[in-house]
Amino acid sequence: MSRRDPQLAIYDQVIAAGQPWSRVAKCGQVLRIVDSEGQQAVDALFYCADDVAERYSAQDTLRQQRNAYIGVGTRLMSSEGRAMLTVIGDSCGRHDTSAGCCSCESNAVRFGEPTKYQHACRENFLLELAKHGMGKRDIVANVNFFMNVPIDPVGHFTVVDGISQPGGYVELRAEMDVLCVLSNCPQINNPCNGFNPTPIRVLIWGS
Amino acid sequence: MAIATPANAAAEANRRRYEALRAAGQGATLAALPPKTAPGSAPIPPQCVIAEDEVPGGWYQTMRLGRGEVLRLIDVTGTATPALIAWREDDPSERMNLADTVKVQWTAALQRGHVVLSDMGRVMLSVVEDTCGAHDALVGGSVAFGEPPLPRNTRANFIAAVGKLGLDRRDIPAALSLFAPINVGADGHFTWRDGAKAKGDFVDLRAEMTLLLAISNCPHPFQPVAPDAARPLKFVRYRAQDYGGDDPCRRTGAEIGRAFAFTNRLFA
Numbered sequence: 264m265s266r267r268d269p270q271l272a273i274y275d276q277v278i279a280a281g282q283p284w285s286r287v288a289k290c291g292q293v294l295r296i297v298d299s300e301g302q303q304a305v306d307a308l309f310y311c312a313d314d315v316a317e318r319y320s321a322q323d324t325l326r327q328q329r330n331a332y333i334g335v336g337t338r339l340m341s342s343e344g345r346a347m348l349t350v351i352g353d354s355c356g357r358h359d360t361s362a363g364c365c366s367c368e369s370n371a372v373r374f375g376e377p378t379k380y381q382h383a384c385r386e387n388f389l390l391e392l393a394k395h396g397m398g399k400r401d402i403v404a405n406v407n408f409f410m411n412v413p414i415d416p417v418g419h420f421t422v423v424d425g426i427s428q429p430g431g432y433v434e435l436r437a438e439m440d441v442l443c444v445l446s447n448c449p450q451i452n453n454p455c456n457g458f459n460p461t462p463i464r465v466l467i468w469g470s
Numbered sequence: 471m472a473i474a475t476p477a478n479a480a481a482e483a484n485r486r487r488y489e490a491l492r493a494a495g496q497g498a499t500l501a502a503l504p505p506k507t508a509p510g511s512a513p514i515p516p517q518c519v520i521a522e523d524e525v526p527g528g529w530y531q532t533m534r535l536g537r538g539e540v541l542r543l544i545d546v547t548g549t550a551t552p553a554l555i556a557w558r559e560d561d562p563s564e565r566m567n568l569a570d571t572v573k574v575q576w577t578a579a580l581q582r583g584h585v586v587l588s589d590m591g592r593v594m595l596s597v598v599e600d601t602c603g604a605h606d607a608l609v610g611g612s613v614a615f616g617e618p619p620l621p622r623n624t625r626a627n628f629i630a631a632v633g634k635l636g637l638d639r640r641d642i643p644a645a646l647s648l649f650a651p652i653n654v655g656a657d658g659h660f661t662w663r664d665g666a667k668a669k670g671d672f673v674d675l676r677a678e679m680t681l682l683l684a685i686s687n688c689p690h691p692f693q694p695v696a697p698d699a700a701r702p703l704k705f706v707r708y709r710a711q712d713y714g715g716d717d718p719c720r721r722t723g724a725e726i727g728r729a730f731a732f733t734n735r736l737f738a
């Protein structure tokens with residue numbers, strides 16, 4: 264269990280089910296994302312605060328660690344090959360960065376056209392990125408914290424029931440000034456949120 | 471024991487739908503995929519050829535591929551591992567989305583019969599022929615800047631390529647690496663599968679909308695022996711043949727049927 268005391272955090276915010284959030288984490292600060300009720304996927308994008316054209320790169324992250332999953336020790340890499348954040352704490356054990364975020368369009372393909380008119384992570388990202396002068400072209404392959412997506416040896420790729428428990432958390436140390444953009448995933452058509460989206464909590468500690 | 475409420479009845483219905491889609495996607499749909507293309511088969515009728523070209527090792531190419539045209543990429547030496555990105559020409563903010571591609575088709579092992587989806591739920595490319603069947607939709611191309619230098623790398627190639635297409639580095643999504651046999655272990659560790667590539671392997675990608683393409687011909691980061699510079703990639707661009715009622719990419723499940731229907735609305 265992390266020893267960081269919430270009383271000493273410089274920022275502490277609950278993000279309601281299905282909602283977006285963004286804030287800059289300064290170099291050296293620690294960001295904790297709490298899966299308050301368990302089995303809640305949190306989609307995350309990261310941008311270099313000084314130059315948002317440098318952003319999180321899922322493929323550079325996977326290549327650098329030669330492993331398909333994110334856990335303690337993973338360095339989340341940028342498109343320019345620099346470490347943006349390091350995973351320094353994790354009660355869950357496995358996070359995804361290959362399954363992307365849900366969208367109205369992909370929901371319509373997967374689950375049928377009526378699901379096109381359900382809230383989705385890409386709607387959240389578009390709304391939140393617009394506050395920072397960015398748009399759809401800036402939505403790259405993201406991290407999915409607390410999302411369980413095993414890839415088996417023959418390549419089967421499946422979003423399955425989450426393994427994170429109520430109160431589960433992940434802690435990230437910023438290695439540069441990073442604009443963090445989250446979507447508390449509203450998906451109700453697959454098991455990533457236990458078919459029931461719930462609130463999360465975000466805390467930041469100073470360096 | 472959960473109490474039955476309308477809310478969790480809806481959740482249970484959604485779970486049942488998901489499990490049914492999964493069972494089909496990893497069962498009957500998978501079984502319906504066409505076999506790999508046999509080496510030396512699928513000749514291109516000469517009258518269908520539009521253009522041919524070759525890109526040396528380390529270099530890149532940009533091109534426009536019209537709807538209904540096919541790009542055959544040929545691994546001449548059996549060592550090439552080209553990385554590819556596609557954008558919709560009419561609106562390049564619509565681009566290849568590998569996450570949706572593997573999620574919707576329930577597999578990261580793309581092969582003949584699969585498609586490449588855009589971020590807008592439409593089909594960009596169909597894999598209509600494929601002698602190799604071992605491609606990497608997860609890891610992408612060779613090193614970003616700031617790592618031990620190769621003479622050239624895919625990141626640098628893509629930055630140059632998007633410049634020539636009127637785009638910039640904000641427009642570079644995750645890339646698909648072809649002829650790149652990657653395995654994922656139970657612990658997530660990536661390994662290179664030897665013996666899965668052969669001289670003359672080819673893959674034919676049919677454009678389902680008019681596309682801009684960038685293709686980088688650099689070593690895959692996990693390729694065990696860095697091949698020498700002589701690893702040319704040959705291209706043939708040709709007009710698609712009519713597979714009639716037996717299109718290799720129209721045999722899969724309901725999801726891809728919808729993706730094609732949404733794509734066709736662009737042209738209705």
